[in-house]
Amino acid sequence: MKGYVLRRLLQFIPVVIGATFIIFALVFAIPGDPIRALAGDRPMSDAVRETLRNQYNLDDPLLIQYGKYMLALVQGDFGTTFTGRPVSDIIAQRAPVSVRLVLTAFVIQAVIGGIAGILSALRRQGFVDSLVQVSTTVLVAIPTLVLAMIGQVVFGLHLGWFPIAGAGEGWYSYILPGAMLASTSMALIARLLRTSLLENLRADYVRTATAKGLSRRRVVVRHALRNSLIPVVTFLGADLGSMLGGTVIIEGIFNLPGLGGEVFRAIGAQEGTVIVGIVTLFVLVFVSLSLIVDILYAYLDPRIRYD
Amino acid sequence: MTDAQVNRDQAVAQETAAAGGSVDSTSLWGDAWRELRRNPFFVISALLVVLFIVMAIAPQLFTGTDPRSCDLSRSLERPSGQHWFGFDLQGCDYYARVIYGARASIVIGLAVTFLTAAIALVLGLMAGYYGRLRDALISRFADFVFALPFLLGAIVFLSVIERRAIPQVAGVLIVFSWPVMTRIMRSSVISAKNADYVAAARVLGASDVRIMRKHILPNALAPLMVYATVFVGLVIAAEASLTFLGVGLQLPSISWGLQLSGARGRILTDPHLLFFPGMFVALTVFAFVLMGDALRDALDPKLR
Numbered sequence: 001m002k003g004y005v006l007r008r009l010l011q012f013i014p015v016v017i018g019a020t021f022i023i024f025a026l027v028f029a030i031p032g033d034p035i036r037a038l039a040g041d042r043p044m045s046d047a048v049r050e051t052l053r054n055q056y057n058l059d060d061p062l063l064i065q066y067g068k069y070m071l072a073l074v075q076g077d078f079g080t081t082f083t084g085r086p087v088s089d090i091i092a093q094r095a096p097v098s099v100r101l102v103l104t105a106f107v108i109q110a111v112i113g114g115i116a117g118i119l120s121a122l123r124r125q126g127f128v129d130s131l132v133q134v135s136t137t138v139l140v141a142i143p144t145l146v147l148a149m150i151g152q153v154v155f156g157l158h159l160g161w162f163p164i165a166g167a168g169e170g171w172y173s174y175i176l177p178g179a180m181l182a183s184t185s186m187a188l189i190a191r192l193l194r195t196s197l198l199e200n201l202r203a204d205y206v207r208t209a210t211a212k213g214l215s216r217r218r219v220v221v222r223h224a225l226r227n228s229l230i231p232v233v234t235f236l237g238a239d240l241g242s243m244l245g246g247t248v249i250i251e252g253i254f255n256l257p258g259l260g261g262e263v264f265r266a267i268g269a270q271e272g273t274v275i276v277g278i279v280t281l282f283v284l285v286f287v288s289l290s291l292i293v294d295i296l297y298a299y300l301d302p303r304i305r306y307d
Numbered sequence: 308m309t310d311a312q313v314n315r316d317q318a319v320a321q322e323t324a325a326a327g328g329s330v331d332s333t334s335l336w337g338d339a340w341r342e343l344r345r346n347p348f349f350v351i352s353a354l355l356v357v358l359f360i361v362m363a364i365a366p367q368l369f370t371g372t373d374p375r376s377c378d379l380s381r382s383l384e385r386p387s388g389q390h391w392f393g394f395d396l397q398g399c400d401y402y403a404r405v406i407y408g409a410r411a412s413i414v415i416g417l418a419v420t421f422l423t424a425a426i427a428l429v430l431g432l433m434a435g436y437y438g439r440l441r442d443a444l445i446s447r448f449a450d451f452v453f454a455l456p457f458l459l460g461a462i463v464f465l466s467v468i469e470r471r472a473i474p475q476v477a478g479v480l481i482v483f484s485w486p487v488m489t490r491i492m493r494s495s496v497i498s499a500k501n502a503d504y505v506a507a508a509r510v511l512g513a514s515d516v517r518i519m520r521k522h523i524l525p526n527a528l529a530p531l532m533v534y535a536t537v538f539v540g541l542v543i544a545a546e547a548s549l550t551f552l553g554v555g556l557q558l559p560s561i562s563w564g565l566q567l568s569g570a571r572g573r574i575l576t577d578p579h580l581l582f583f584p585g586m587f588v589a590l591t592v593f594a595f596v597l598m599g600d601a602l603r604d605a606l607d608p609k610l611r
Binding site for chain 1: 447448450451452454455456457458459460462463464466467468469540544547548551552553554567570571574575578581585588589592593596597600
């Protein structure tokens with residue numbers, strides 16, 4: 001186990017360096033003036049441009065630029081806005097909203113997706129199963145963007161069950177955006193859990209457990225379900241990336257003042273440095289959480305540890 | 308095949324036929340095709356896909372109205388008998404706008420998928436077949452790109468590109484999406500590589516290229532095909548999302564993403580601006596995802 005964790009930690013470092021280098025190279029090494037591109041149509045005096053070139057070390061060779069950028073990143077410096085405010089300042093202010101949104105979405109997808117998957121596997125080809133099959137097919141196929149806008153109109157506007165926009169009503173205002181963010185993953189979790197639970201319920205060890213007289217509930221919960229959760233955990237790790245990307249769309253649509261909403265705003269206001277800073281943070285969060293999921297995975301499945 | 312085998316096969320076929328069984332060729336793809344024709348989900352999704360592709364090639368078949376001839380005095384008029392989808396802010400016929408919007412989505416969806424699949428095919432074959440150094444290089448590089456979530460990477464890259472039309476958006480989507488397909492291809496090549504028939508071909512003196520082309524490729528293609536079909540839908544959704552966020556296609560392009568972003572902020576007063584492009588995006592994505600699902604069911608013998 002210790003060896004496995006150590007190996008994963010060692011693999012983690014090049015991935016962080018590689019991923020941040022790709023972002024860095026795409027923004028700062030493309031032909032043309034990166035400051036011009038980051039600022040968009042904004043008129044800019046030579047003095048400001050000179051300061052920015054200095055700030056991003058654009059007169060150094062690419063590798064040195066990247067080194068200085070990484071060094072700043074490690075110290076929590078994610079760049080500054082065009083008005084001189086540190087991006088880390090914005091991050092500290094906006095992050096709680098995004099954390100709440102992602103947590104709400106996570107709870108919704110785990111609980112509803114999990115229950116739907118278990119019920120449809122236990123009552124195979126019954127009414128619940130067909131319902132889950134049809135609704136997951138539809139949910140997976142409708143883009144989050146469209147679903148969120150329609151959900152906003154139907155549940156926020158016509159039915160009036162949830163606030164249409166903003167985070168003014170505490171946790172309650174996160175339920176609708178959270179559900180929309182969770183929709184695709186919820187459907188995928190339900191399907192994944194159904195498939196793997198059905199497979200495990202046919203396994204020999206389940207028959208053994210039943211034969212030795214354990215109750216149905218105990219057989220399902222303690223034996224079959226535990227093993228069926230392994231693919232779901234793997235999925236959750238990989239899914240975090242699309243969830244972080246989804247916060248940009250969802251917070252934009254629902255006007256939530258979080259990190260994704262800030263990226264959405266920064267795109268409109270052409271504040272390139274804010275976009276780069278926040279996306280870099282998202283990427284770091286994503287790789288770190290993937291590492292944690294990988295380690296968790298090894299606890300769940302002993303087969304992983306020994307290869 | 309020797310004559311004796313052929314004779315025996317024919318005898319078996321005759322017996323099967325006499326017993327009322329089917330004696331068609333039974334390759335994986337032949338089987339899958341028979342299975343697909345009977346699957347109503349496949350038929351529906353295939354019809355939808357054909358419909359949207361025709362719409363992209365010849366939008367004139369669906370509407371005689373020019374989407375760019377607009378009349379400001381009709382701005383934001385509601386749907387009516389003559390103008391089914393109403394009018395947008397500029398007073399353009401919304402039905403014509405939505406129909407013409409299919410082209411950008413379909414072109415980006417298909418172009419990105421074909422090019423990504425081509426890259427994945429080559430890199431997956433090299434990594435899976437040769438292994439060792441080539442595998443390590445390709446797989447590690449794929450890991451780096453994979454650590455950048457698709458949508459986020461595309462947002463950063465596109466936000467520093469000033470003029471964005473179909474080629475730029477498609478290019479950026481390819482840059483961030485090839486690792487998944489390459490991994491799929493690599494793993495199916497690895498599982499095909501160890502088959503006995505590959506060892507047999509090698510013993511007979513076949514070259515690497517011939518083994519890959521004749522023996523590995525046909526047997527490793529199915530998972531890639533399934534994913535590629537679903538992927539067209541994912542790309543179309545991603546393009547609409549990026550354009551909606553303001554880093555995708557720009558005016559004066561006609562695209563569903565631009566229409567959706569125009570609808571944002573007007574859902575209280577003009578829900579038709581959201582409903583029609585939203586429905587078209589959802590139906591297109593739905594068609595490709597459903598088709599991929601049907602294809603997977605047909606190609607996976609374990610599910611039969």
